[in-house]
Amino acid sequence: MRVQPSVIKAIAIGLIIAGMTQAASAQQALWTTYKDAGVRQYDAGNYAEAERLIRLALDAAQSFNPEGRRVASTLNDLARVYEAQGRYSDAEPIYTRALEIMQASRGPYDAETAAVLNNLAAFYNWLGKGDQVLELFKRSLAATEAQYGPFDSNTASILNNLAIVYTDLEKFDEAEPLYKRSLAIVQGLYGAQHPDVATHLSNLATFNTMQGKFDQAEPLFKQSQAIRETMLGKEHPDTAEIYNNLGYLYYLMGRYDQAELLLKQSVTIWEKVLGPEHTYLGFSHKSLGLVYRDTGKPDLAAKHYERALMIFEKSLGANHPNVAKMLQYLAELNFQQGNYESAEPLLLRELAIVEKANGPDRAQVTIPLKALAELKRAEGKDDEAKVYFKRIYTIRERLVAVNPNDRNALNDLAWMQATCPDDEFRDATKAYDNANKAYQLDRGQGSVYYNTLAAAYAENGAYNQAQEWASKAIAHTKSDRSKKIISDGIKLYQQRTPYRDDGKVLLTQRAI
Numbered sequence: 001m002r003v004q005p006s007v008i009k010a011i012a013i014g015l016i017i018a019g020m021t022q023a024a025s026a027q028q029a030l031w032t033t034y035k036d037a038g039v040r041q042y043d044a045g046n047y048a049e050a051e052r053l054i055r056l057a058l059d060a061a062q063s064f065n066p067e068g069r070r071v072a073s074t075l076n077d078l079a080r081v082y083e084a085q086g087r088y089s090d091a092e093p094i095y096t097r098a099l100e101i102m103q104a105s106r107g108p109y110d111a112e113t114a115a116v117l118n119n120l121a122a123f124y125n126w127l128g129k130g131d132q133v134l135e136l137f138k139r140s141l142a143a144t145e146a147q148y149g150p151f152d153s154n155t156a157s158i159l160n161n162l163a164i165v166y167t168d169l170e171k172f173d174e175a176e177p178l179y180k181r182s183l184a185i186v187q188g189l190y191g192a193q194h195p196d197v198a199t200h201l202s203n204l205a206t207f208n209t210m211q212g213k214f215d216q217a218e219p220l221f222k223q224s225q226a227i228r229e230t231m232l233g234k235e236h237p238d239t240a241e242i243y244n245n246l247g248y249l250y251y252l253m254g255r256y257d258q259a260e261l262l263l264k265q266s267v268t269i270w271e272k273v274l275g276p277e278h279t280y281l282g283f284s285h286k287s288l289g290l291v292y293r294d295t296g297k298p299d300l301a302a303k304h305y306e307r308a309l310m311i312f313e314k315s316l317g318a319n320h321p322n323v324a325k326m327l328q329y330l331a332e333l334n335f336q337q338g339n340y341e342s343a344e345p346l347l348l349r350e351l352a353i354v355e356k357a358n359g360p361d362r363a364q365v366t367i368p369l370k371a372l373a374e375l376k377r378a379e380g381k382d383d384e385a386k387v388y389f390k391r392i393y394t395i396r397e398r399l400v401a402v403n404p405n406d407r408n409a410l411n412d413l414a415w416m417q418a419t420c421p422d423d424e425f426r427d428a429t430k431a432y433d434n435a436n437k438a439y440q441l442d443r444g445q446g447s448v449y450y451n452t453l454a455a456a457y458a459e460n461g462a463y464n465q466a467q468e469w470a471s472k473a474i475a476h477t478k479s480d481r482s483k484k485i486i487s488d489g490i491k492l493y494q495q496r497t498p499y500r501d502d503g504k505v506l507l508t509q510r511a512i
Helices: 026-043 047-064 069-084 088-106 111-126 133-148 153-168 172-190 195-210 214-231 237-252 256-274 279-294 298-316 321-336 340-358 363-378 382-402 407-419 428-442 447-459 463-475 480-494
Strands: none
Touching (some): 047 069, 069 088, 088 111, 111 133, 111 153, 133 153, 172 195, 195 214, 214 237, 237 256, 237 279, 256 279, 279 298, 279 321, 321 340, 363 382, 447 463
16 A cells, blocks of 8 residues: 655754854853753744744854854754744745855865755755755765764764655655664664654654555554653644654554544644644644545545645645645545536646646656546546546556566556556556566565456456455455455456446545
């Protein structure tokens, strides 16, 4: 199973500037006092007080060396505070200024420059401006390891952030060892009970959630939850993050009562600490909408979707991928209720955002394209649907041609070749070959690959094998919702009928 993450947290690096003499001036001492106090308030989640203190530190630093490292370090901390508050338009120029000063005073490859560079790259990646962040992180990692060594906390932070970028690019094999290495570093430095350890545990758990490894994700989340509740308290925004992420996991597992309780807790804490329009609240409202959708409460689902959409548009901008995701969910609700005219503009807007962010021929584009194809079929406009299906098929063929060992691309193409409701795009032989190769490359880990093989067997008329592989798919997923979808396929195979992905709920195979 491949799912959309809740909150997977990039780790900012706070700079500690050494080299002050015992004869430091009063302003230098004042800078140290204010800066240290501000960082402590930041760590405690008291962002307004952190901002006040760090601004005082900035005034002190600017009074004795306005273009020096201490100013850059303080600007870096101030930008972190703005980012934590969701004030992204305020944070960006501060990060940029900090980097300019650090590059001028320390050089472009210095470890302190690399720390600011890491924070700016992580910030850009969070905002969906990820075109160059991979190379920025690699450069930051090289400088940091050269300065501090492979087992430093700064190295661990950059490894974590580099893993997030690989995750966003769906390069999971490259991401996983980085998550594990960064976790091992902080555990070795701080022991088992430390807030930094909790953050790395949460990120690894979220990564496992994205791949459908729910049995591995849950204990990691619960371990992180225990650390944060003990070390930070139950009202800390980082503790709310765990409630949100664990709640989303429980939603995916079909444990709706537990999911609803945790997600409501995260909303309450974040609203109290961060305000009602912070980005993080959007994730909890989105997940609550999914819970209510799946428990037959479409009006409540729409309410939370619309709230999430408003938050994401205001905090992240109208063209952010999270805005596109909410448009998709709202379109799905309208589709299910037969409001096709309301669903179509939502999907077209989603398509425009995804194309702008990724380009017109990337895998992400096929999601709104498929929804539009299904919508046109529901309206009886098969010729218009065919245009969308053709574009999807072309993209998926190209992705496989570019990387013949990309199991996700192979699986997506095989699913379409086995299940597309338009027979022009089905090919039983190719469906089996591609599905089998994807399964082999995955080494039998993900339920999605078993399920695609089942559909491919059915398309070839091998219904006994189809039932067998669909049953294996059920055994490899922890999600009750996914089990129901796969079980519906088994019923068809028992009737010697192939599966047709007719889009009744605007799902893609990536939702299994």
